[in-house]
Amino acid sequence: xxxxQNLSVAYENRLILRDINLRFAANSVTALVGPNxxxxxxxxxxxxxxxxxxxxxxxxxxxxxxxxxxKAIAQKIAYMAQAPQAPEGLTVRQLVEHGAFxxxxxxxxxDHEEVNELLAACGLSPLxxxxxxxxxxxxxxxxxxxxxxxxxxxxxxxxxxxSSLDLGYQIxxxxxxxxxxxxxxxxxxxxxxxxxQASHFADRIVALKDGSxxxxxxxxxxxxxxxxxxxxxAEVTVQTHPKTASxxxxxxxxx
Amino acid sequence: xxxSVKYVLVIAALILTTVFSLKLGAVSASWADxxxxxxxxxxxxxxxxxxxxxxxIVGAAVxxxxxxxxxxxxxxxxxxxxxxxxxxxxSSGAALAVVIAMNIVIALGSGTEGGASASYxxxxxxxxxxxxxxxxxxxxxxxxxWKKGMQPLRLLLFGAVLAVVLNGAVMTLVLSLSEAxxxxxxxxxxxxxxxxxxxxVLPGLWWGLGCFLAIGFYARSLSALRFDxxxxxxxxxxxxxxxxVLLLAAAALAASAxxxxxxxxxxxxxxxxxxxxxxxxxxxxxxxxxxxxxALLVMLSDLVGRMIAPPLELPVxxxxxxxxxxxxxxxxxxxxxxxxx
Numbered sequence: 001x002x003x004x005q006n007l008s009v010a011y012e013n014r015l016i017l018r019d020i021n022l023r024f025a026a027n028s029v030t031a032l033v034g035p036n037x038x039x040x041x042x043x044x045x046x047x048x049x050x051x052x053x054x055x056x057x058x059x060x061x062x063x064x065x066x067x068x069x070x071k072a073i074a075q076k077i078a079y080m081a082q083a084p085q086a087p088e089g090l091t092v093r094q095l096v097e098h099g100a101f102x103x104x105x106x107x108x109x110x111d112h113e114e115v116n117e118l119l120a121a122c123g124l125s126p127l128x129x130x131x132x133x134x135x136x137x138x139x140x141x142x143x144x145x146x147x148x149x150x151x152x153x154x155x156x157x158x159x160x161x162x163s164s165l166d167l168g169y170q171i172x173x174x175x176x177x178x179x180x181x182x183x184x185x186x187x188x189x190x191x192x193x194x195x196x197q198a199s200h201f202a203d204r205i206v207a208l209k210d211g212s213x214x215x216x217x218x219x220x221x222x223x224x225x226x227x228x229x230x231x232x233x234a235e236v237t238v239q240t241h242p243k244t245a246s247x248x249x250x251x252x253x254x255x
Numbered sequence: 256x257x258x259s260v261k262y263v264l265v266i267a268a269l270i271l272t273t274v275f276s277l278k279l280g281a282v283s284a285s286w287a288d289x290x291x292x293x294x295x296x297x298x299x300x301x302x303x304x305x306x307x308x309x310x311x312i313v314g315a316a317v318x319x320x321x322x323x324x325x326x327x328x329x330x331x332x333x334x335x336x337x338x339x340x341x342x343x344x345x346s347s348g349a350a351l352a353v354v355i356a357m358n359i360v361i362a363l364g365s366g367t368e369g370g371a372s373a374s375y376x377x378x379x380x381x382x383x384x385x386x387x388x389x390x391x392x393x394x395x396x397x398x399x400x401w402k403k404g405m406q407p408l409r410l411l412l413f414g415a416v417l418a419v420v421l422n423g424a425v426m427t428l429v430l431s432l433s434e435a436x437x438x439x440x441x442x443x444x445x446x447x448x449x450x451x452x453x454x455x456v457l458p459g460l461w462w463g464l465g466c467f468l469a470i471g472f473y474a475r476s477l478s479a480l481r482f483d484x485x486x487x488x489x490x491x492x493x494x495x496x497x498x499x500v501l502l503l504a505a506a507a508l509a510a511s512a513x514x515x516x517x518x519x520x521x522x523x524x525x526x527x528x529x530x531x532x533x534x535x536x537x538x539x540x541x542x543x544x545x546x547x548x549x550a551l552l553v554m555l556s557d558l559v560g561r562m563i564a565p566p567l568e569l570p571v572x573x574x575x576x577x578x579x580x581x582x583x584x585x586x587x588x589x590x591x592x593x594x595x596x
Contacts, residue, residue, distance in 0.1 A: 050485050074491030081489075087481030088336075089536035101479050102491030151490070 001025060002047055002077070002155060002189075006056035009039070009046050016042045017211045019056070026154045026187040031198035033191075034208035035232055040191045041082065041159050043208065047189060048079040048157050074102035078148035082159040082191075086132050092143050093119065093128040099150025115150065121180060122146040138169030142176060149184060158190035162197065170194070174201045199223055200246040207231055223247045258540055261533060265547045269316075272554045276312045277304055280561045310453040314515050315557045315571065316550040317456055318448070319522055321463060321512035323549025324470070326523025327530075327541060328505035331481055332498055333407045339524035340509030343414045346518035347421035348392020349385035349510065350444055353517075354428045356384045357440055361432065381443065382455050382514040389510030392417060397502075446519035446572020448557050459511035466504040470542065473497050478538035519572040521579030522549055528586060552579075 007020040016039045024030055024047070032040040045051040047058055049065040058065045060076055078099075086095055093115060100111055119125050122142045127135060132143060141161060148156055156177070162170035174197060177188060192198045198205055199219040207215045207222060209231055215222050228236045228249055236249040278289045284304055291301030322340055329338040340346060396417055400409040429440045442449065470477070476497040479487045488494050509523065530544035553571060556578060560569035 045485070048489055050488055070488055070493045071491040074489060077489070079485070079489035081483060081485045084486045085483040087478075087536060089531060094536065098479055098482070098490060101475060 001059075001061055003059040004043075004047065004056070005059060007043075007046065007053050007058065008055045009042055009051055010054040011042070011051075015054070015211060017046070020213060022206060022213065022216070024155070024187060024189055027185070028204055029181070029188040029190075029202045030204045030206060031190055031192045031202035032206050032208060033193075033195055033198050033231070034214075038208045038231075039211040040208050044079075044157055044159050044189060044191050048077055049073045050079065071102045074151055074153065076153050077155045077157060078151040078153040078186075079157040080144050080148050080159060080161060082163065084144055086140075088133070090132050091129050092124055092132050092135065092139075095132045095143055096124075096146045096150060099147040102151055118146045118149055121183070122149075122176060136169075137165050138172060141165060141169070141173050145173070145176065145180075149180060149186075152184075153186065155187045155189065158188065160191050160193060163193055170197065177201075195223065195228065196246075196248050199248065200241075200244060219247050223249065225249075258534060262543070262547070265544070265551065269547065269551055269554070272551060272558065273312055276315075276554060276558045277308050279558065280308060280565070310451050310456060311448045311557060312554060313453065314448050314451045314456045315554040317459055317463065318512045318516045318519060318571075319526075319549035319551065319553030320546045321459070321466075321508040321549070322519060322522040322553070323526035323530075323545040324467075324542060325505040325509035325512070326525075326549075327527040327545045328470070328477070328501055328508075329523070330527055331477060332502055332505065333411050334483075335407065335411060336528070337524065338411065339521070340505070340512070343410075343506060343509065344392035344396045344417040344421065345389045345506060345509040346513055346520075347418045347425065348395075349389040349513040350425045350518060351421045351428075352384050352388020352391070353381055353443060354425050354432075354440055356380070357432065357436060358428055361436065382458065385514040385517070386510050389513050390506065392421065393506040393510070442570060443517045445570035446517040446575070447570035448516050449568065449570070451515065455515055459515055462507055462511045466508050469500055469504045473501055474538055474542065477501060477542075481538070516553075517570075517572060519553065519575055521575045521583070522552055525579050525583055525586075526552060528583075532586075 002024040004020045004022045007017060008015060009017040020043065032043060034040050042051060046053060049058065049060075049068070049070075052066070060068065060073065065073060096115055096119060097111075100115075103111075116125070116128075119128050122145060124139070124142055124146060127139060132140065135143065141164075145156075145158075145161070158177070161173055161177075165173065177190075178201060180186075181188065188202075190202075192202075203218060205216065205219050205222045206213060207227060214230060215227055223238060225236050225238050228234055228238075235252040237252060238247060238249055240246070241248045274289065278284050278286065284300065288298075288300045288304060291297045291304075294301065297305060325340045325345075326338070329340060329343060330336055396410060396414045399413040399417070400406065402409065425444070429437055429444070432440055476487075476492045479490050479492045480494070480497065480501075482490070484494055512519070526545050526549045527541065530541050530548050533548075534540035534544040553575065556574035557571040559578070560571050560574040563569055
């Protein structure tokens with residue numbers, strides 16, 4: 001359980017988040033949505049302990065994050081930045097192996113097998129010994145996710161995991177996370193730009209605007225044309241997807 | 256090729272260079288004299304080789320090893336592949352301290368009896384003075400760049416600014432020295448192993464041992480720190496401890512290298528890149544490989560500097576720049592070609 005209590009976060013004296021109270025369970029998928037600059041990435045970073053709150057606190061299983069060592073946090077929370085930077089010259093396997101940093105014991109044979117399993121689960125086995133820098137955007141994203149999962153944390157925090165990808169890879173990444181969740185059992189908190197992806201892949205949506213929570217709950221409770229109007233100042237028609245039955249927004253381009 | 260084979264080759268090259276450094280120089284020794292060095296009771300010629308050349312070889316190895324590892328650390332921690340020990344104000348701080356000391360000694364000496372000869376800075380005082388200057392400059396850079404923690408870019412910029420200011424001060428002071436002493440100052444500023452005594456090198460070994468222990472302890476953190484800071488922290492790296500400790504170790508290594516030989520350029524910049532090409536990106540190989548290649552490069556450069564126009568010698572810092580800079584240019588062109596294809 002990650003819990004934000006009366007959380008306010010400032011950056012250079014500018015208040016980014018004000019008085020956020022949220023709970024995240026280790027068996028749920030939460031999508032953070034909202035317009036650019038609403039503070040959703042800052043919230044994700046603060047939940048990962050990478051940003052210091054101005055007031056309030058984040059509790060990880062009841063312990064304030066500020067009091068925990070980075071290794072202790074890493075054993076519970078894996079975090080993938082929006083545009084993470086990889087060292088020069090690593091192979092895909094070498095990159096993924098860095099996920100084992102927070103484990104107490106040294107790198108052993110069974111870790112090697114664990115890495116192999118993860119690479120296979122992420123569809124990276126044939127690419128394992130290839131240079132990471134030569135991979136496509138989607139393959140690189142899968143490698144980052146594999147690296148995070150090697151942490152064996154109970155939460156996976158993803159900052160816009162699909163933003164830099166084409167539609168095929170976007171679906172591929174979100175399906176991969178969904179599939180991995182079934183075998184590895186971890187909670188997900190992710191920042192998503194696409195409200196329809198949030199609606200399909202998350203079981204809970206937290207909508208933020210100007211640093212405050214505007215609305216939160218299950219997708220079918222939360223998503224409405226008025227919410228989209230509030231968040232993005234855009235007109236949409238909300239309907240049920242004919243095949244998946246998830247709530248879907250279709251923009252009214254003609255206005 | 257397996258890494259173990261590569262290590263064997265580099266170590267073989269180091270041994271060969273050591274042997275040739277003992278034999279060759281202003282006066283070329285015979286093989287029998289070189290072998291005599293290892294006797295329990297060496298004869299006069301062998302003892303001369305041992306006293307004059309051995310300290311230089313050890314000094315060159317230590318300086319190269321320290322500068323290369325310091326360069327590697329700076330490149331990783333400041334997240335800039337062009338960072339080298341000179342960028343952190345280490346070289347210019349050491350230079351300024353030494354030149355100031357020379358001026359003070361001259362000012363004191365001119366008033367006393369004994370005149371000019373007494374006004375030279377004793378050589379055994381140079382290393383500790385250089386070390387003090389180097390560390391002061393590093394702390395100044397950190398203090399200037401500090402603003403709720405350390406930002407790589409700010410460190411880099413303030414390092415560059417301070418280096419420019421200090422170098423200006425060094426030049427002003429050097430030009431104010433009289434002609435004969437200008438030469439001495441310039442020899443030191445060029446980075447030279449001329450007339451180094453083993454006593455100049457020994458204190459640096461203790462510093463080095465401490466630094467390498469710290470680096471070994473944080474080697475895994477160092478590997479993770481090659482990612483962006485947020486990713487490294489999320490992996491579990493205690494960046495607020497690991498980064499300052501490693502920066503301190505790098506500055507101390509660079510400072511003790513500069514203390515021994517003066518500012519020897521290009522080793523810290525160049526060697527980590529050569530090492531990555533030869534040994535690949537694993538941090539352990541990069542650390543070990545940089546240490547070995549750094550030692551090899553400076554030992555070879557010192558040998559070349561002694562061989563080029565005996566009995567005169569080219570300061571080792573000049574040789575590393577003359578070999579290092581063109582080599583670096585070729586390296587950049589090659590890697591650009593690889594990227595372009």
